[in-house]
Amino acid sequence: MKRDYTIKHAGDCGVTVEFENIISECVNQQVIQLKIALEQAAIKGMGEMIPTYRALLIQYNPLMLPYKELETGIVKAMDCMEDVTSQSSKVYIIPVYYGEAYGPDLGTVAKHNGISEEEVIQIHTSRDYRIYMLGFTPGFPYLGGMDARIETPRLEKPRTKIDAGSVGIAGAQTGIYPIDSPGGWQIIGRTPLKLFDRDKPNPILLEAGAYIRFKPVGLKVYAAIAADVEKGTYVPETVLTKGEA
Amino acid sequence: MTKLKVVNPGMYSTIQDLGRKSYQQYGMPVAGSMDDYAHRVANLLVGNAAEATVIEQTALGGVYQFTEKAVISITGGDMMPKRNGEESLKMWRTLVMHPGDTLSFGAAQNGFRCYLAVAGGFDVPTVLKSKATYVRGGLGGFEGRILKKGDEIAIGASTFVPMDLAGRFVRVSKIPTYEEQVTLHVILGPQEDCFTRKGIADFFGNVYTVSGESDRMGYRLEGEKVAHVSSADIISDGIIRGAVQIPGHGNPIIMLSDCQTTGGYTKIAHVITSDLWKVAQLKAGNCIRFKAVDIETAHELLKEEANIYREIEAEFDQYRIEGYQALAEQMS
Numbered sequence: 019m020k021r022d023y024t025i026k027h028a029g030d031c032g033v034t035v036e037f038e039n040i041i042s043e044c045v046n047q048q049v050i051q052l053k054i055a056l057e058q059a060a061i062k063g064m065g066e067m068i069p070t071y072r073a074l075l076i077q078y079n080p081l082m083l084p085y086k087e088l089e090t091g092i093v094k095a096m097d098c099m100e101d102v103t104s105q106s107s108k109v110y111i112i113p114v115y116y117g118e119a120y121g122p123d124l125g126t127v128a129k130h131n132g133i134s135e136e137e138v139i140q141i142h143t144s145r146d147y148r149i150y151m152l153g154f155t156p157g158f159p160y161l162g163g164m165d166a167r168i169e170t171p172r173l174e175k176p177r178t179k180i181d182a183g184s185v186g187i188a189g190a191q192t193g194i195y196p197i198d199s200p201g202g203w204q205i206i207g208r209t210p211l212k213l214f215d216r217d218k219p220n221p222i223l224l225e226a227g228a229y230i231r232f233k234p235v236g237l238k239v240y241a242a243i244a245a246d247v248e249k250g251t252y253v254p255e256t257v258l259t260k261g262e263a
Numbered sequence: 264m265t266k267l268k269v270v271n272p273g274m275y276s277t278i279q280d281l282g283r284k285s286y287q288q289y290g291m292p293v294a295g296s297m298d299d300y301a302h303r304v305a306n307l308l309v310g311n312a313a314e315a316t317v318i319e320q321t322a323l324g325g326v327y328q329f330t331e332k333a334v335i336s337i338t339g340g341d342m343m344p345k346r347n348g349e350e351s352l353k354m355w356r357t358l359v360m361h362p363g364d365t366l367s368f369g370a371a372q373n374g375f376r377c378y379l380a381v382a383g384g385f386d387v388p389t390v391l392k393s394k395a396t397y398v399r400g401g402l403g404g405f406e407g408r409i410l411k412k413g414d415e416i417a418i419g420a421s422t423f424v425p426m427d428l429a430g431r432f433v434r435v436s437k438i439p440t441y442e443e444q445v446t447l448h449v450i451l452g453p454q455e456d457c458f459t460r461k462g463i464a465d466f467f468g469n470v471y472t473v474s475g476e477s478d479r480m481g482y483r484l485e486g487e488k489v490a491h492v493s494s495a496d497i498i499s500d501g502i503i504r505g506a507v508q509i510p511g512h513g514n515p516i517i518m519l520s521d522c523q524t525t526g527g528y529t530k531i532a533h534v535i536t537s538d539l540w541k542v543a544q545l546k547a548g549n550c551i552r553f554k555a556v557d558i559e560t561a562h563e564l565l566k567e568e569a570n571i572y573r574e575i576e577a578e579f580d581q582y583r584i585e586g587y588q589a590l591a592e593q594m595s
């Protein structure tokens with residue numbers, strides 16, 4: 019398959035490889051696959067990569083790796099990518115307690131869309147969301163494609179503090195707050211999982227290219243998971259699914 | 264254990280190394296010293312690894328007290344360092360602090376950020392493979408925050424040989440002068456196509472002023488607005504230090520050490536790595552001109568910078584201040 023991409027400079031220690039200028043799972047999958055191919059190539063002098071919706075930012079040390087060699091490495095990796103087929107993708111199951119104190123805006127979302135709160139939960143949990151990239155704050159997942167039936171504008175007046183783990187809706191987007199932060203999203207529930215835990219060797223729970231599936235839980239289950247998370251014994255539930263790319 | 268007591272923290276002082284580079288893909292900013300050159304040279308002087316921790320002070324320096332003897336160096340912007348409130352101390356050389364000595368700094372007379380290194384480095388926990396303070400995230404450095412009165416920072420063990428460190432100094436030719444008007448060399452792109460021809464010409468043809476809303480995250484500039492062809496927004500992509508973003512308002516923002524890792528504004532250019540220290544030493548009201556260079560030139564300049572570090576180390580052995588033997592005795 020001939021791929022359409024361009025390599026551009028992002029300063030003297032970075033390049034960005036850009037794919038088609040749209041938000042799509044297929045384009046994003048190419049970004050992820052290029053990242054994997056470059057990781058496998060282990061080119062000396064290459065630094066950390068930042069995968070985003072449709073571009074891969076690659077940092078490098080020009081004193082160790084001349085630009086031309088990096089470029090050759092990228093082109094080669096691009097050829098190898100066809101071997102890196104993604105047979106399956108990881109889906110993280112995110113337990114959520116919806117409504118009440120943990121989801122103060124669940125009613126607003128229901129009312130705005132003329133449906134019941136139960137329907138909001140049912141729709142919100144009925145599909146897998148792709149993690150296109152992480153950014154904004156450590157561990158924050160930019161998720162794809164929420165059902166239009168629960169789209170709701172942001173709060174007119176943002177809250178000064180939203181608790182870590184809060185699950186929200188902003189327009190056509192859904193997301194989870196990894197750390198306490200101010201924000202204007204409609205908060206519909208909360209997960210006891212920690213998306214960002216600085217005390218862990220791998221502090222970030224999620225990764226770009228994987229998927230999220232929300233699962234409604236009751237207060238008892240929520241509390242039990244929260245206790246295990248606090249003890250550091252909770253292993254996040256994951257399943258594999260056939261990738262749509 | 265030798266400690267540095269913070270008597271007065273100054274305006275905004277943090278412990279920094281050269282940054283937390285392994286977690287940008289998860290949204291974690293790099294942090295780290297703003298002026299790499301001053302950071303590295305401060306460490307070379309006291310025999311540390313170049314990336315060892317230092318204290319970065321901004322605009323107005325602090326007052327510190329040493330519990331034990333320590334070998335230090337001070338580089339970067341000139342904050343008029345003094346020993347025990349009276350004796351003026353020279354920068355860009357090794358100094359011996361005695362037990363109970365206070366080290367005080369004033370307002371930056373020249374430049375904006377001043378660096379304090381100590382032989383052995385500041386001993387703070389490693390968080391996510393780095394000791395750099397990321398204040399917004401509350402992690403790294405000393406308790407994840409700016410220094411405050413009463414903090415006691417442990418100084419790491421150092422196995423230096425006094426005769427090696429005594430009398431070391433950086434020759435004048437390698438001490439930067441911090442100008443209030445600088446030319447920053449940039450590599451154009453990657454979103455240069457999003458700007459009108461006039462927009463690009465304005466960016467390179469005008470002088471921009473550093474606004475008061477500038478910090479470790481980014482320097483906001485004011486001046487001739489840079490016009491977009493249509494939209495200032497792109498599908499969010501990765502951001503690294505040095506990126507020059509132009510949001511819808513048309514004023515450039517230079518992204519720096521604490522910048523977020525992704526963003527949705529057009530990037531007209533990137534400041535080359537060997538010019539970033541110049542930005543770190545600018546304060547509100549100072550002026551910037553941008554000048555485009557090609558990638559080959561940028562890489563040549565980076566090589567030159569690497570050579571300067573090698574030369575500085577070689578010169579430590581060639582030149583010493585007079586009477587350094589006596590200083591070595593004080594260090595022992």
